[in-house]
Amino acid sequence: MGIHEGVGKSGQGAGTGFVPPLQGPVIHIKPSKGWVSLRLGELWEYRELLYFLMWRDIKVRYKQTVLGIAWAVMQPFFTMIVFSLFFGRLARIPSDGIPYPIFSFAALVPWTFFTNSLNQASNSLVTSANLVKKIYFPRLALPLASTLAGGVDFFLAFLMLIGMMLFYGIAPSADIVWIPFLLLLALMTSLGVSFWLSAMNVQFRDVRHTIPFLTQFWLFLTPIAYPSSLLPEPWRTLYGINPMAGVVEGFRWALLGTKTAPGPIILVSALAACLLMVSGALYFRRMEKTFADVV
Amino acid sequence: MGDPVIRIDKIGKQYHIGAKKERYKTLRDTIADAFAAPFRRAGKLLRGHATGAAGLDEVIWALKDVSFEVEQGEVVGIIGRNGAGKSTILKILSRITEPTSGVGEIRGRIGSLLEVGTGFHPELTGRENIYLNGAILGMKKKEIDDKFDEMVDFSEVDKFIDTPVKHYSSGMYLRLAFSVAAHMEPEILIVDEVLAVGDANFQKKCLNKMQDVSKLGRTVLFVSHNMPAVTRLCSRVILLNEGSLIQDGPSHEVVRSYLNNGQGAMSVREWPNAVSAPGGDIARLRAVRVKTEEGRIAESFDIRYPVLVEMEYDVLREGYVLMPNFNFYNEDGIYVFKALDQDMEWRKRKRPKGRYVSATRIPGNFLAEGMLFVTAALTSINPTVNQYHERDAVAFQIIDSTEGDSVRGDFVGRMPGVVRPYLRWTTAFSPNGHN
Numbered sequence: 001m002g003i004h005e006g007v008g009k010s011g012q013g014a015g016t017g018f019v020p021p022l023q024g025p026v027i028h029i030k031p032s033k034g035w036v037s038l039r040l041g042e043l044w045e046y047r048e049l050l051y052f053l054m055w056r057d058i059k060v061r062y063k064q065t066v067l068g069i070a071w072a073v074m075q076p077f078f079t080m081i082v083f084s085l086f087f088g089r090l091a092r093i094p095s096d097g098i099p100y101p102i103f104s105f106a107a108l109v110p111w112t113f114f115t116n117s118l119n120q121a122s123n124s125l126v127t128s129a130n131l132v133k134k135i136y137f138p139r140l141a142l143p144l145a146s147t148l149a150g151g152v153d154f155f156l157a158f159l160m161l162i163g164m165m166l167f168y169g170i171a172p173s174a175d176i177v178w179i180p181f182l183l184l185l186a187l188m189t190s191l192g193v194s195f196w197l198s199a200m201n202v203q204f205r206d207v208r209h210t211i212p213f214l215t216q217f218w219l220f221l222t223p224i225a226y227p228s229s230l231l232p233e234p235w236r237t238l239y240g241i242n243p244m245a246g247v248v249e250g251f252r253w254a255l256l257g258t259k260t261a262p263g264p265i266i267l268v269s270a271l272a273a274c275l276l277m278v279s280g281a282l283y284f285r286r287m288e289k290t291f292a293d294v295v
Numbered sequence: 296m297g298d299p300v301i302r303i304d305k306i307g308k309q310y311h312i313g314a315k316k317e318r319y320k321t322l323r324d325t326i327a328d329a330f331a332a333p334f335r336r337a338g339k340l341l342r343g344h345a346t347g348a349a350g351l352d353e354v355i356w357a358l359k360d361v362s363f364e365v366e367q368g369e370v371v372g373i374i375g376r377n378g379a380g381k382s383t384i385l386k387i388l389s390r391i392t393e394p395t396s397g398v399g400e401i402r403g404r405i406g407s408l409l410e411v412g413t414g415f416h417p418e419l420t421g422r423e424n425i426y427l428n429g430a431i432l433g434m435k436k437k438e439i440d441d442k443f444d445e446m447v448d449f450s451e452v453d454k455f456i457d458t459p460v461k462h463y464s465s466g467m468y469l470r471l472a473f474s475v476a477a478h479m480e481p482e483i484l485i486v487d488e489v490l491a492v493g494d495a496n497f498q499k500k501c502l503n504k505m506q507d508v509s510k511l512g513r514t515v516l517f518v519s520h521n522m523p524a525v526t527r528l529c530s531r532v533i534l535l536n537e538g539s540l541i542q543d544g545p546s547h548e549v550v551r552s553y554l555n556n557g558q559g560a561m562s563v564r565e566w567p568n569a570v571s572a573p574g575g576d577i578a579r580l581r582a583v584r585v586k587t588e589e590g591r592i593a594e595s596f597d598i599r600y601p602v603l604v605e606m607e608y609d610v611l612r613e614g615y616v617l618m619p620n621f622n623f624y625n626e627d628g629i630y631v632f633k634a635l636d637q638d639m640e641w642r643k644r645k646r647p648k649g650r651y652v653s654a655t656r657i658p659g660n661f662l663a664e665g666m667l668f669v670t671a672a673l674t675s676i677n678p679t680v681n682q683y684h685e686r687d688a689v690a691f692q693i694i695d696s697t698e699g700d701s702v703r704g705d706f707v708g709r710m711p712g713v714v715r716p717y718l719r720w721t722t723a724f725s726p727n728g729h730n
Contacts, residue, residue: 027390027400027401027402028398028399028400029393029400030393030397031393031395031396032393051430052426052427053430055427056419059418060418060419128414130413131413132391133391135389136389136391289393292391292392293310
């Protein structure tokens with residue numbers, strides 16, 4: 001009966017000081033029709049859950065690994081070495097007058113953030129199927145948390161990038177202040193794609209098998225191993241339709257001072273990223289009502 | 296007060312299920328279809344149609360035009376057979392899934408005990424899981440901070456609170472999970488006993504929690520197969536059948552009519568329709584009866600006399616060894632015992648087709664007083680499969696005797712226990728202290 005008393009006590013405690021936080025006026029239940037609103041206000045109400053989910057993803061990501069958090073830098077670092085050997089040394093791909101290793105690494109840091117987030121977030125609904133089937137919360141929180149959790153990895157890789165710049169004797173210019181904006185662009189792109197893919201993944205697990213293929217394809221469509229200056233204008237600006245092209249060239253410009261004009265290409269990329277994210281979020285919200293039944 | 300805390304109006308829920316497969320005529324059609332199907336599905340997907348991966352449009356209504364209101368502080372049971380829509384209605388009320396039609400209004404926070412342990416991550420420590428799980432259940436961080444110590448005390452895992460839960464025993468894991476769920480304070484508590492995993496002890500905790508919550512004037516919705524618990528805990532019961540609300544009223548009345556299925560007494564149940572009777576292609580249950588030794592159908596029995604329980608069933612396909620069995624549950628939902636057919640001949644012999652009546656005799660002076668709920672099942676062996684398993688098929692009552700020749704003797708107080716066997720006693724006596 002000890003158990004019984006325990007519950008009773010807590011219950012009485014509640015009667016005195018406890019104000020239920022989610023007690024909105026009235027919750028309405030009705031079928032949603034057509035395109036629905038994003039209900040971002042609700043997402044804000046659940047910000048603590050978002051925070052805890054993010055925190056879980058960060059904590060769990062490198063549990064029971066020998067290298068632990070070192071994985072965050074290993075991936076872009078070794079890709080950089082492979083690229084430098086094959087594309088830099090053997091294929092002699094131009095690198096806008098910058099040492100090839102740092103040229104590719106500056107691109108690989110945001111790129112790794114993008115692909116890792118994409119991988120995690122696209123599977124987020126399926127890996128948390130248990131939650132989706134049993135509890136109500138704005139489902140957008142799941143891909144959002146997975147994507148944001150990748151920020152820690154990005155930060156570490158970015159520190160390494162700064163270290164490499166010092167090693168090569170490249171001092172960052174004042175343009176470095178644009179990095180947060182460029183990161184935001186990468187985040188939006190990643191979210192946009194993840195919203196689309198995670199919602200589709202609920203119904204069609206084909207998506208999971210498409211992602212490795214998609215990211216590899218996308219890698220070569222993005223000026224990571226090569227500079228976008230290989231393309232003449234206006235094609236280079238048009239290249240910005242791939243939002244990651246703008247992000248990657250932006251990083252090089254802001255950190256390494258490459259001449260590939262950041263202006264038009266980044267504008268096009270920003271536009272594309274916005275479009276991708278908004279359309280993704282709308283599609284996600286439209287499909288959301290079926291998640292619990294289908295996942 | 297005044298306004299109901301839950302009001303739903305003509306709620307319906309449609310599910311798409313994989314339909315019968317189309318018959319392909321030729322291999323060429325099959326291949327052509329295999330190529331065309333992904334495009335058809337992709338098209339549907341982009342238009343936002345929610346069809347299953349099978350992409351076919353067979354639909355069922357899990358709920359149809361269900362309307363009811365629940366007032367503040369009511370404890371309402373929801374009962375019905377499997378597939379009646381009980382869990383669907385809870386899912387709609389807790390907004391996990393949307394209704395296809397109808398509207399509803401809910402005032403206050405909903406918490407449910409079907410979420411016990413949901414979101415627990417094995418790699419995180421007990422402490423971390425409390426915070427994560429609390430947030431998932433809708434608690435604010437401050438609220439969790441305030442109750443943290445209480446939760447740890449309650450779960451009795453304080454020594455291991457900083458150990459990853461993957462190292463916990465299943466008992467510890469469940470205790471911790473339950474403790475988080477038990478400390479949220481929803482205005483409306485939902486208990487889905489059908490889905491609640493766990494042992495009897497755990498279920499008891501759930502029931503206790505429910506009672507506490509209702510004592511505080513909060514509203515409780517209780518979904519259960521456990522008729523005794525429903526009648527004991529709920530004042531009002533809603534009966535669902537195949538997605539429709541059949542009856543809504545005082546628990547005893549509704550439970551009674553659920554058990555009776557609208558015909559005859561509680562201690563007889565018959566399935567005149569050979570197609571819809573419980574079971575399948577191999578065997579179907581046709582009747583369950585509770586009788587006195589003289590063969591008279593009765594609902595209540597003197598504790599001193601035996602009770603005969605029989606099932607009548609059709610074996611529709613030969614070649615199976617079948618074991619009839621009854622499970623007996625008491626008012627508290629405790630599984631009192633199982634009666635398995637011990638017949639030496641039929642235990643080994645494959646049954647030919649035909650109608651059978653298998654009966655078992657529970658001796659007098661064995662069961663304790665109170666209601667008993669009988670589950671009738673027919674099990675085939677190798678592999679073990681229940682051909683039918685009809686919960687709460689019948690129920691009967693054991694009434695104590697006060698004539699002095701039952702186990703009770705001349706004792707008049709409450710006698711606990713689930714059985715009350717008549718045992719022999721011997722007494723040795725020596726007046727000077729040694730034999």
